[in-house]
Amino acid sequence: MSRRGFVKNSALAVAAATTPLAAAGAETRKKELFVHHVYFWLKNPGSEADRNKLIEGLQALAKVKPIRMAHIGTPAATNRSVIDRSYAVSWLLFFDNLEDEEIYQKHPEHLKFVEQYSHLWEKVIVYDSVGRKQ
Amino acid sequence: MSRRGFVKNSALAVAAATTPLAAAGAETRKKELFVHHVYFWLKNPGSEADRNKLIEGLQALAKVKPIRMAHIGTPAATNRSVIDRSYAVSWLLFFDNLEDEEIYQKHPEHLKFVEQYSHLWEKVIVYDSVGRKQ
Numbered sequence: 001m002s003r004r005g006f007v008k009n010s011a012l013a014v015a016a017a018t019t020p021l022a023a024a025g026a027e028t029r030k031k032e033l034f035v036h037h038v039y040f041w042l043k044n045p046g047s048e049a050d051r052n053k054l055i056e057g058l059q060a061l062a063k064v065k066p067i068r069m070a071h072i073g074t075p076a077a078t079n080r081s082v083i084d085r086s087y088a089v090s091w092l093l094f095f096d097n098l099e100d101e102e103i104y105q106k107h108p109e110h111l112k113f114v115e116q117y118s119h120l121w122e123k124v125i126v127y128d129s130v131g132r133k134q
Numbered sequence: 135m136s137r138r139g140f141v142k143n144s145a146l147a148v149a150a151a152t153t154p155l156a157a158a159g160a161e162t163r164k165k166e167l168f169v170h171h172v173y174f175w176l177k178n179p180g181s182e183a184d185r186n187k188l189i190e191g192l193q194a195l196a197k198v199k200p201i202r203m204a205h206i207g208t209p210a211a212t213n214r215s216v217i218d219r220s221y222a223v224s225w226l227l228f229f230d231n232l233e234d235e236e237i238y239q240k241h242p243e244h245l246k247f248v249e250q251y252s253h254l255w256e257k258v259i260v261y262d263s264v265g266r267k268q
Contacts, residue, residue: 035207035226037171039261062268073169073263076232083260090263092169098210126217127173129207129224134196 031133033068034095036104039087041123050120051088057117058091064109066100067093087125098130165267167202168229170238173221175257184254185222191251192225198243200234201227221259232264 044050055072062070071092075085095101104110178184189206196204205226209219229235238244 033205033207034210035205035224037226037261059268070268071167071169071263071265072268073167073265076168076235076262076264078232078235078262080260082258083262085262087261090169090261090265092171092263098212101210101212124216126214127171127221127224128210128212128217128219129205129226130210131205131207131224134193134204134206 032097033131033133034097034101035127035129035131036093036095036101037127037129038091038093039084039125040089040091040121041086042088042120043122045088045122054089054117054120057113058089061109061113064104064107066095066103066107068096068100069094088121101128166231167265167267168231168235169261169263169265170227170229170235171261171263172225172227173218173259174223174225174255175220176222176254177256179222179256188223188251188254191247192223195243195247198238198241200229200237200241202230202234203228222255235262 040054042050042054051074058070058072062072069092071090073090073092075087075090079085093101093104095104174188176184176188185208192204192206196206203226205224207224207226209221209224213219227235227238229238
């Protein structure tokens with residue numbers, strides 16, 4: 001075998017040996033998610049106008065760069081004893097990791113959102129969790 | 135134009151006129167999500183063994199058919215005043231709609247999970263919300 005052929009075949013052998021592992025690593029990283037879930041209770045719980053204003057603010061905020069996925073929700077029709085449906089708006093974000101969530105926390109758009117809209121809410125509860133997509 | 139030609143061209147015109155709308159409709163439906171988020175507090179909050187047992191049960195449950203996405207998490211390192219990090223396990227599910235969530239609630243695998251694992255938890259809070267991915 002020529003030297004060039006040997007180098008080429010060795011490179012292929014290395015690629016064959018390492019690519020599945022590398023792919024598995026990438027797959028694991030892809031499944032790892034930082035889940036940031038915020039529930040908002042309004043100062044005027046019955047005000048649809050205030051709820052819509054808050055949702056508008058969140059829709060703009062959803063465009064902030066390190067956010068991988070954003071979902072804006074309102075309480076579903078389900079109503080069992082363990083279900084808390086007293087909040088007005090649910091704001092669910094996926095990040096790749098804690099670092100990205102910290103970038104979001106300090107992002108000028110996020111600070112502007114808090115400044116412009118925090119007069120609307122009475123209370124927020126935040127649940128941050130780390131783990132994997134199944 | 136022959137009748138056949140006319141029918142064919144009309145059909146194409148109708149397809150051209152309706153497909154973008156149909157696609158937009160499909161896109162909207164794709165973005166609509168029913169978000170079911172459950173937080174578990176253990177009877178033995180300090181028991182890593184109990185937490186792992188519960189996670190094992192959830193990992194099996196994640197395979198139930200109408201679930202579109204499942205994420206199993208534990209509290210992140212973030213620790214601000216608005217963050218509740220007292221729970222042990224976060225169980226986040228996406229469904230296409232309320233009907234699919236109801237299928238999941240009544241699914242034999244879900245009932246079996248509650249039967250086998252509910253002795254582990256002290257409290258659950260569920261937040262169900264409907265809305266759109268942004």
